[in-house]
Amino acid sequence: MGYSKSPHLRNAATLNRTYTLYVTAMQDPAQTFDSIAPILTVAVLLVMILWESVSPCFAFFRHRGKERFLHGIVNFALAIINAVVVGLVFITAWKWAVDFSSTRDFGLLRLFEWPHWTEAVIAILLLDCWTYWWHRINHVVPFFWRFHRVHHSDTRMDVTTANRFHLGEIALSSLLRIPLLMLLGTELWHLALYELILFPIVQFHHSNIRLPDGIDRVFRLFFASPAMHKVHHSDQVAETNSNYTSLLSIWDRIFRSFRMRKDLESIRLGLEEFRKDEQQQFIPLLLNPARNPKRSKK
Ligand SMILES: [Zn+2]
Numbered sequence: 001m002g003y004s005k006s007p008h009l010r011n012a013a014t015l016n017r018t019y020t021l022y023v024t025a026m027q028d029p030a031q032t033f034d035s036i037a038p039i040l041t042v043a044v045l046l047v048m049i050l051w052e053s054v055s056p057c058f059a060f061f062r063h064r065g066k067e068r069f070l071h072g073i074v075n076f077a078l079a080i081i082n083a084v085v086v087g088l089v090f091i092t093a094w095k096w097a098v099d100f101s102s103t104r105d106f107g108l109l110r111l112f113e114w115p116h117w118t119e120a121v122i123a124i125l126l127l128d129c130w131t132y133w134w135h136r137i138n139h140v141v142p143f144f145w146r147f148h149r150v151h152h153s154d155t156r157m158d159v160t161t162a163n164r165f166h167l168g169e170i171a172l173s174s175l176l177r178i179p180l181l182m183l184l185g186t187e188l189w190h191l192a193l194y195e196l197i198l199f200p201i202v203q204f205h206h207s208n209i210r211l212p213d214g215i216d217r218v219f220r221l222f223f224a225s226p227a228m229h230k231v232h233h234s235d236q237v238a239e240t241n242s243n244y245t246s247l248l249s250i251w252d253r254i255f256r257s258f259r260m261r262k263d264l265e266s267i268r269l270g271l272e273e274f275r276k277d278e279q280q281q282f283i284p285l286l287l288n289p290a291r292n293p294k295r296s297k298k
Pocket residue numbers: 135139148152232
């Protein structure tokens with residue numbers, strides 16, 4: 001004869017199951033975060049594409065569904081090449097770098113005994129500070145700018161632009177990450193958690209959306225907001241060379257690169273020297289770093 005458990009027992013069983021899941025997740029958090037990543041990627045992209053369809057900030061794709069689709073395909077094609085190379089080459093290299101510092105007890109974070117999660121927060125702050133400076137260096141050093149301008153040359157910035165990077169830029173930043181991970185002494189799960197938090201924020205602030213001013217203001221107290229990042233993608237050099245942060249807005253405030261403007265809708269996105277349609281296609285974008293146009297002085 002069947003009997004039903006008391007609510008008390010049921011709650012205890014649920015708690016027990018949740019705890020077991022938590023313990024399993026914490027035994028290999030890097031793998032857990034990695035397994036969440038694909039679901040998060042699809043969910044974030046779908047939500048942002050829908051949001052951009054319902055309430056776009058700029059009307060460059062209004063009644064131009066086919067153009068919007070082709071624009072997204074080109075950007076995703078670049079992203080897929082990058083994902084394959086990172087997956088085949090760099091993830092193994094990063095694992096090796098983390099193993100290197102862990103077996104030798106080497107690296108900044110290993111100088112002190114931190115509680116588990118405090119160490120993770122410090123690691124994320126350090127990784128994000130590096131991401132800020134690496135981005136800033138990309139704007140200042142002409143050789144690096146050749147690759148980074150592929151991202152900036154998008155005249156119709158939307159969520160797909162967040163994934164439009166030249167393989168050269170990704171390869172350089174992935175290579176530099178190897179000594180960085182060794183010097184910091186981070187764990188692999190710190191990196192996986194950082195990427196997991198970074199991804200939705202980066203997709204969000206590249207999207208063709210506009211938050212109400214008050215909400216954007218509160219959001220950018222902590223993170224790079226859509227308004228902040230539109231200024232970064234302006235074709236005015238002084239604005240392009242501002243708001244470098246990818247996750248936490250504090251870096252732009254500390255290092256004095258924070259910049260805002262009120263008339264967001266009058267920003268001209270993209271780069272003056274790469275405004276033509278044919279420069280926005282897949283092959284021209286791959287060849288873009290080899291081109292030698294004068295950088296606009298606007
Ligand atoms: Zn940039």
